[in-house]
Amino acid sequence: MPIDEAINVRWAIEIQKTSLNTRNLSDLLHGLGFNLVEGIEYPALTSPVIDACLTSADVFEKAKAVREAFKGPAQIDTNFVLGSVIDYSTNPPRRHAFLEVESLVSTSTVSACAITISPPDGLSATELKQWHAEHEEQQYQAKLERQRSKLEPAFYSPRAKKVLELLAIENPSGETIYKIYELAQGPAGNRENFHRQFGISKEQFNRFRDAVHSPEISGDMARHAYGHGPNTPNPMSLSEAEIFIRHIADNWLESVRDNGSDS
Incomplete structure (x- = not known):
């Protein structure tokens, strides 16, 4: 899934590291009211709330709440790392870096039961390809819902x-x-x-x-x-x-x- 360009955006903050693919990250951020856009070096998140901030420090504080939701008890992405705040009101855009001491994040592993579903017999090659695409999409949507059911309450x-x-x-x-x-x-x-x-x-x-x-x-x-x-x-x-x-x-x-x- 392509990332939107940072058009008519005042502020954005880069996501320097994540274990999530672009689509999954974008969908999860969208559920929190944020958009994923092209940053200078990394993908970046932005929103009307972030754009209303007066300083880069204010932006970083807003983004820290997003990071905590991803890395905290919801355990969506323990590798989530914020990068620089980008100020698009200047030409060229200016990056503001914030140095933090990384806190210890505990992780837990939950075993899951894997269920394999096979396609019905007698499908043509085209039908089989379509079946796999639909099945993959259903699996993704189910995973996304499980993630959002934890991420969004943790954020709010x-x-x-x-x-x-x-x-x-x-x-x-x-x-x-x-x-x-x-x-x-x-x-x-x-x-x-x-x-x-x-x-x-x-x-x-x-x-x-x-x-x-x-x-x-x-x-x-x-x-x-x-x-x-x-x-x-x-x-x-x-x-x-x-x-x-x-x-x-x-x-x-x-x-x-x-x-x-x-x-």
Whole structure:
């Protein structure tokens, strides 16, 4: 996919390094409201928000939020590196370099099950070529949707970014599971609205709360060490509580993505 020329653009910031191909990078940036354009030495990103900046330092701060979304808990592209800010208001365009100390970024590997789908029998050479092209496009769109479902919430909301970080923990404790709930719920006064929005019944929540709080249910993985016996006759197990909160978190992250914020 060709990259657009930087026409009628005041500012752009180069992407010095990425593991993504041009189409994938462009599609992901577009979902965040940015365009991929030709830079001086590297591809560059720009947007009306960036063009409204007064200084190159302001531009770099905006771009850092994009970088964090790609490199952070969403784990879209841990190789994403920003380059220089380009000022197109001068002739020739001027590059402003910003030196940063690279922070340590932890990565996690999630195994995926590969499913091979074979084309139907009896296709002609032309039909087979078309089938492969359509199948490849379907696979790309599915991958893009998986990426965007994490990238966009992480960009729009610090709370969503933290939720994604906690969701990546294997065998989470009751404390971690409840933190995910609290981050999604927001302020304590929002509980009733949150439960109504995401269809959480009082019984479900009480069974969930028993699982994460009570050491009688979850042992050393419980949020509390003692004094919190179950209050329901059929509390969730800790594994059920994890499944429950992952479902709620997925729905909440989707709402953040749809609304462009966590409010």
